Amino acid sequence: MLDQSAEGYVTADGRQIGPVVLELKNITLRFGGVEAIKNISFDIREGEIRAIIGPNGAGKSSMMNVISGFYVPQEGEIIYKGYKRAKMPPYQVARTGIARTFQNIALFEGMSVLDNIMTGRMNLMKSGFLKQALWWGPAAREEDEHREKVEKVIDFLEIQHIRKTPVARLPYGLKKRVELARALAAEPQILLLDEPMAGMNVEEKEDMSRFILDVNDEFGTTIVLIEHDMGVVMDLSDRVVVMDYGKKIGDGTPDEVRNNQDVIDAYLGVSHDE
């Protein structure tokens, strides 16, 4: 067992994990008669890669949507940076430093890669749209700053060669990378990735894994990752939450979770198409 003290700890392979930054307490989420999340609690530590796994329909995306503020749970609370988070719309949650990608790609297909990534900075823009549109004084200076940040993200994710390409023309794997770029452009403290590698081939998965590790390493970004590929999960994550039918059935290091009988049972006989 790891000594997970309040201030943080160092993992067996030397990774520095910080204190708890976000805590989900007794979260219950219902859609009509369906209980998508049943009284689940877990925490996320600063700088860690925290995976959420489980069979199809387990409630993983719902949980991510609760963290991003897209769904408001009927019960439970979210403690973020030591304070109970008030009810707020997703764009306000985003302003507190939480960015996400979607299970199904949600980009503006007709717009260029560059412009799509720029939309990731919308939340950080101070000048209103009118000033931006008129390219006026402080707005023009602000725009330059945003462009600079976006160019850094483009370099980091090695997508210079497609910066002017309309997203519609990109192959699937690159679209997923552009979505990651857009989320990174928001300079999040917590990055939520809902199946960033689904549908990718082995090589694309390796690239995406490397980028996720690099983001975590270079910027200290805390990462919450939903992923079906167990090899990827075991390789990347520091701790794993396992969900099944809306319940939490496991929580621990990859090794702890792998040897948990409830987890093994939940996965037996369950088919995964991703």
Ligand SMILES: Nc1ncnc2c1ncn2[C@@H]1O[C@H](COP(=O)(O)OP(=O)(O)OP(=O)(O)O)[C@@H](O)[C@H]1O
């Ligand atoms: N907006 C919604 N309205 C009604 N039911 C929903 C809604 N979103 C999710 N659900 C239901 O909640 C349950 C959990 O769904 P969720 O998408 O969170 O699962 P998941 O673990 O992400 O699955 P997958 O691996 O297939 O993506 C399912 O029964 C689903 O049908």
Ligand SMILES: [Mg+2]
């Ligand atoms: Mg999902």
